[in-house]
Amino acid sequence: MNLPSFLWLWKIAAWSMGLTIVCYLTLGLSGTFLFKIRKDKTPPKKWLRPFHRSIGILMVTLILLLLSIGLIGTIGHYGSLGHSWHLVAGLVIVCLALISAWSSTNIHPTKPWARLLHVRVNIALFFSLLLVGLTGWSVVQKYLGGAEKLL
Ligand code: HEM
Ligand code: HEM
Known part of the structure; x- marks a missing residue:
């Protein structure tokens, strides 16, 4: 796969x-x-809960989209996975996002653990967003470095 046609995929990832x-x-x-x-x-404001839930579904969808872009792009380029810590960071964030969404469907006055889990997993999600962003950014630099050498 040549580099210019490969880079647009990472632009979608960044957006x-x-x-x-x-x-x-x-x-x-x-x-x-x-x-x-x-x-x-x-x-309670009637719209607030459905709003929170809809944005939540959007975020989980985006993370799954990023996962598929990452997997397809990496396999397309290398033919294999596991070229940096970004893979681990990516898998961790997908798990956390799914646990967060699952725990939210359990939130109920009779299940205090679900709310606690939801909030804690979301705090962990903050750090894993940071990690996946930083590791993703550093692999993009690798490709940009290559592009500069080509010019
Ligand atoms: C993964 C997507 C998410 C979904 C589907 C989701 C859904 C929900 C639902 C259904 C509730 C229960 C609302 C209620 O009936 O009281 C809730 C509560 C809450 N969510 Fe989320 N949420 C998501 C992500 C997040 C994130 C990323 C954060 C923080 C950055 C967050 C913070 C909270 C907080 C603070 C509460 C209130 C807990 C409480 O009342 O003590 N949620 N969420
Ligand atoms: C939720 C966010 C993200 C997830 C779940 C994710 C997931 C993945 C996965 C699973 C891979 C395969 C890694 C491997 O096998 O080595 C990958 C590769 C890659 N991702 Fe992400 N990614 C995310 C965000 C980003 C961001 C923000 C960028 C930067 C703009 C990025 C850039 C890349 C690049 C350049 C690769 C190629 C890996 C390499 O050359 O070593 N990703 N991504």
């Missing part, structure tokens, strides 16, 4: 990652509002 981070911040904010409403026992 999807930007959108994923926006989703995460929006979820953090709307989640904090959900928490406050529960604590203050104020009547």
Whole structure:
């Protein structure tokens, strides 16, 4: 696979990652509002819960999209996987995102563990976003370095 046709895939990855981070911040904010409403026992805003859930589904979808771009791009280029720590970071973030979504479907007054798990996994998600972003960025530099040498 030649380099210019390969780079556009990583541009999509970078944009999807930007959108994923926006989703995460929006979820953090709307989640904090959900928490406050529960604590203050104020009547819940009707739209807030479906909004939080929809953005959550969008974020999980984007992360799965990034996973498939990563796998397809890497196999297309090398014919194999496992060329950097980015693979581990990528698999960790996919697991955390799925656990977060699964735990959220269990949130209920009779299941206090689900809410706790949801919040803790989402804190871990912050660090794994950082890790996958940094390791992804460093492998992109590898390709950009190659492109400069070609010119
Ligand atoms: C993976 C996608 C996500 C889905 C599907 C999702 C869904 C949910 C659902 C259904 C609730 C329960 C709302 C309720 O009935 O009280 C909830 C609560 C909450 N979520 Fe999420 N969420 C997601 C991601 C996130 C993320 C990334 C964060 C933080 C950055 C977050 C923070 C919170 C917080 C703080 C609460 C309130 C917990 C409480 O009341 O103590 N969520 N979420
Ligand atoms: C949730 C976010 C992401 C996930 C789940 C993910 C997942 C993956 C996976 C599983 C691979 C295969 C790695 C291997 O087998 O060595 C990969 C490769 C790659 N990803 Fe990501 N990725 C994410 C974000 C990013 C970001 C933000 C960038 C940078 C813009 C990026 C750039 C790359 C590049 C350049 C490769 C090729 C690997 C190499 O040359 O060693 N990824 N990704």
